[in-house]
Amino acid sequence: MSDVARLAGVATSTVSRALAIPGRVNEETRRRVAAAAEQLGYIPNAAARSLRAGKSTNIMATLPGPSTIFGVAQIIPAVVQSLAATLSEHGFDLLFCNRNSPAAERHILSQAFGGSVRGVVVFGAEALPSYGRRSLTDADVPVVSLLIDRSAAGIPSVVTNDRGAMREGALHLAALGHRSFLYVAGEAGNYHEVERYSGLLDALATAGLSEAAVIRHGGRFGFNEGLRSGVEAAQAYLAMQRRPTAVICCADDAAISFIATVRSHGVAVPGDVSVVGFDGAAVGAFCDPPLTTLAQPTEDLGSRAAEIMLQLADGAAPSPLNTTLSSRLLLRGSTAAPAGEDRTPG
Structure with a gap:
């Protein structure tokens, strides 16, 4: 030096x-x-620097197992990359722990209570890490919730406008003239599923339609099983005597597998049915047809969560507790005006 x-x-x-x-x-x-x-x-020497300062330069990110493919699966790598890059610019390292077992939960708390990490970013889990009677909130380290809003509990949260974005996507279909919808749902009760389906209902009300205008399919698969849920929804759609003219999916994976399945049975997209996804997965641009979707602000999600964590690590209090970033509607080739309402199998 x-x-x-x-x-x-x-x-x-x-x-x-x-x-x-x-x-x-x-x-x-x-x-x-x-x-x-x-x-x-x-x-x-990062370790020496931490010893001199008496504080860790490690930030832990917890991923809600059993796999790292969860929730808004397609966007996670981009969010992680932005989060890590922003922390690195300020001398911090990002560590990961997948919450796939009680041992993993215990390890997370051990790191937090033992001072091995300066803070914890919790990705998309319905509950904070806990083991026995101990919870992450009991450790004297800052916590940032990413993708799920926990601001009501006093935890700084960075989320997207799931509800508002889905409303925009559904209103796009209504403006094209669609009046009958199939909604491919995520896991029942999941934070993202609740917000996104509520956004669809908001759009229906705005368009002067009742909840009867939408058939809801799914709810038993997690978002990490989106491809499977899309295939099952497509099979249900193909068996319908009166098919909706528009399909709205809770995630891009479901939309992509839905399109592939119905097209293999002679259904034209968007000629017979329009399809909208949610996430903005890069692969959607290369589907046939390219997927209309609600693109989440992946880079901003990661960088903003990192900025808040840096404030907390420096002893500052974030304001506001809730940071909501907007997704945007990407119009591509999978949506068009309906050729006819309630199409029946030919």
Whole structure:
């Protein structure tokens, strides 16, 4: 560090700040320090820095098992990438723990209570990590909830406007002239499922339609089984005597498998049925036809959660407790005006 300081023409304390907390050093100095460190091949020792500071530079992200494919499955990698990148820019490392067993829950609490992590970002779980009588809220570490709103419990939360976004997608179909809908649901009671179906009902009311205009299918599969739920919904659709002209899916996986299944039975999309997904998965642009979907702000979700965690780690209180980011409607080739209402099998 002394060599870097001499080459950059600054104090060693400035080198430390520039490499560990870049935001506290002006841009010109930060660049000089970075250039000197690169020239000399200097890499800070994160463990030593944590020991000197007396505080961990690790942030843990907990994923609600049994697999890391859950909830809004298709967007998780992009959210994680943004979260990790923002934390890294400020000298923090992101660790992961998959909540797939009691042992994993115990490990999370051990890390939090033992001071091994500076904070915990909880991804999309219905409940916070707990073991026995202990909960994550009992540990003296900041917690940020990502994708599920826990602000009412005093936990800073970063979420998307699931309800408002689904309302926009359904109103798009209504504006095209659709009056009969099939909704492919996620797991019954799931936070995202409740919000998204409520958004659909809001849209129906706005369009002057009753809840009878929608057939709800599914509810027994989790979001990690979206492909399977889409196939089953397609099979149910194909067996209907009076088929809805529009299908709205709780997730892109379900929409993609629905389209593939009905097209293999001669149903034209969007000629016979329009389909809307939810998530904004990159693969949707390469489907046949390309999928109209509600795209979630993945980069902003990760970076905003990281920014709030950094505030908490620095002792500041976030304001507001709830941060709601907006999804956007991506219009592609899977939606069009209906050729006829309540189409019957040919």
